Amino acid sequence: MLEATLWATAIVIGLVLLVLSGDKLSDKIVDVARKAGVSPLVISIVLISLATTLPELLTSAVASYQGLTGIALGNALGSIFANIALILGIAAVIRPLKATKAAYENSLVMLGSFFLVIALSLDGTLSRLDGAVLLGAYAVYLLWLLKKNARKDVELESAERATVIDYAFLLFLGLLLVLGAKLVVYGGTNIAKAIGVSEFVVGATIVAVGTSLPEMTNAVYGALRERGSISIGNIIGADIMNALVVLGVASVIRPLQTGASILTVFLILAVMLPMVISLKRIHGLGRSMGIYFLAVYFIYLVLMFSGVEL
Structure with a gap:
């Protein structure tokens, strides 16, 4: 009884943290971007993606160190898929997401990053x-991104500028x-096991969605506040990080056997x-695209629960 209360409390606290921090994060991104003289898209791609991708980065790094290279690879690839199919799918259904030309340009980097992983895995x-x-590719990308979005106009000394405290608060x-997501996963996983749900179902649902809760919360708030660039930018940045940084760090620790199926x-x-095509054509993602993403994710769940190796 005491344990069940602890697990339920962890879920409640986790959800509260997700709601409160997600609510503040969208506004803070816009504020820091204004002070820094860059677009909210850049802040989302660099800082917020770094913070929200920490679960995947730590999970793959530890798995690689322990020799569980399949988990390290599957975690990164699974996150790339879920970020688009599940998270952007939900956000776009809530409200069509509008983005800038920069979002399309960075989505090309995302696509290129994935093809680079495929090429190196052959x-x-x-x-x-x-x-x-x-x-190294991620470092080059960051230099390009920061140079491209550098402040072009010299502002007056009296103009308000972003401080270290502003950036630290964003990361905080x-x-x-991330902490909220971990509490939800902890509570939900233990409750599911206690009532007899299999570890496979727990992993495919609670844990899989739980590790994506940071990105999902940020994307949903971006959609609700009509800040599509923030929602899309976070996902683009997270997927680039998963391909280049998460897999990069994991394979530097220990070479990874790339046994992912063609289906994945x-x-x-x-x-x-x-x-990428939608960002090029309409500078955003419509509800129909969101529905399509969710349909593909549903197919993924059906295949997984049918025992198909992904």
């Missing part, structure tokens, strides 16, 4: 050298999202390519 292994290449809010790659491309 020999069946992501070696330590491959990992270094992935991390992002970490609160196909599912990712089935949502990633339409996303």
